[in-house]
Amino acid sequence: MNLTKYALVAMAAMFFSCKTEKTGVSNIKTERIAVDTSLTENTQIAKFIQPYKEHLNSTLDSTLAYNPTYLSKSDGDLNTAIGNLMADAVYVQANPVFKKQTGNDMDMVLLNHGGIRAEIPDGKVSARTAYQIMPFENEIVVAELTGTKMKEMLSYLEKAKSAHPVSQIKILADRDYKIISASIKGKEIQDDKNYFVATSDYLVNGGDNMEFFKNPVKLYSTGYKIRNAMIDYFTKVDTIQAKIDDRYIRN
Structure with missing residues (x-):
């Protein structure tokens, strides 16, 4: 019997001698660990990450600009100073x-008050x-909308009665x-013209019920986060x- 025959005999013996055994999970043990003050800090891990923590805090807290006045999204009717700043x-x-x-060029910007x-x-x-x-990873996208879709946007803003941040548009109600x-x-919005509206990826996907962003002529990704732009x-x-200015007001 040559080497090949020996190998085949050995493989056959192994195959027929193997038994099929069913396997499964016999026991599952779980434990609920509350994340509260009862947990103690791991000093070794804390010591390891401390330099990174200090560097991150230093970067985040470095002064970039000065703000002379407290800004809140509740300080206006249809436009707010902080919303105008953001847009x-x-x-x-x-x-x-x-x-x-x-x-x-982008024609205008529309964001959401809740953002x-x-x-x-x-x-x-x-x-x-x-x-x-x-705090969200929302990206700036640009939706190309028809004049008809722009009218739907205005209808949405009428019903919203909210200070959704806008830029480069002037609305009188x-x-x-x-x-x-x-x-x-x-220039007045024209039915036969397309407009490039900058917004967030959250809103073009139906966030805040902004359905007028659905099925745009074209959607462009800028690869630019709103937070990074700020x-x-x-x-x-x-x-x-x-x-607060006159970009969106009631007379």
Whole structure:
């Protein structure tokens, strides 16, 4: 019997001698551990991460700009100083990125009032400030909308009666929030024209029931986080100049 035959005989013996055994989990043991003050710190781990923690805190708390006045999202009717700051920062920082990508300028910015998650106290403004205002990883995207879709957007704002942050658009409503006129960069919105509206990926996916963003002519990704745009904007300016203005008002 040659070597090949020996190998085949050995393999056959192994195959027929193996028994099929059923396996399964015989016991599962769980334990609920409360994350509270009863947990003690692991000093070895704490010592290891301390240099990284100090570096991170130093980076987050370094002063980028100065804010002379306390800013809150509850300080206005249809536009607020902090909302205007946020929308303007998105336009100033993201428009050059979008223009480089497409050759077009953004026409306007629309964000959501609920997306402003903190106030800005008077005093120093840091990267931590931006993280507090926008703790989410929302990206700036640009939706190309038809004039008809823009009218749907205005209808949404009428019903919302809220200070959703906008930039580069001027809206006038009556005392009952019915929109009387709306213009972008000084021109009335046209039904036969398309518009590039910068917003967040959360909103184009139906967040805050902004259904008018569904099925745009085209959707562009800038790869730019709203929070990062704010940090870059804070770095660019020395003193924040944010105020309530006439971009969206009732007469």
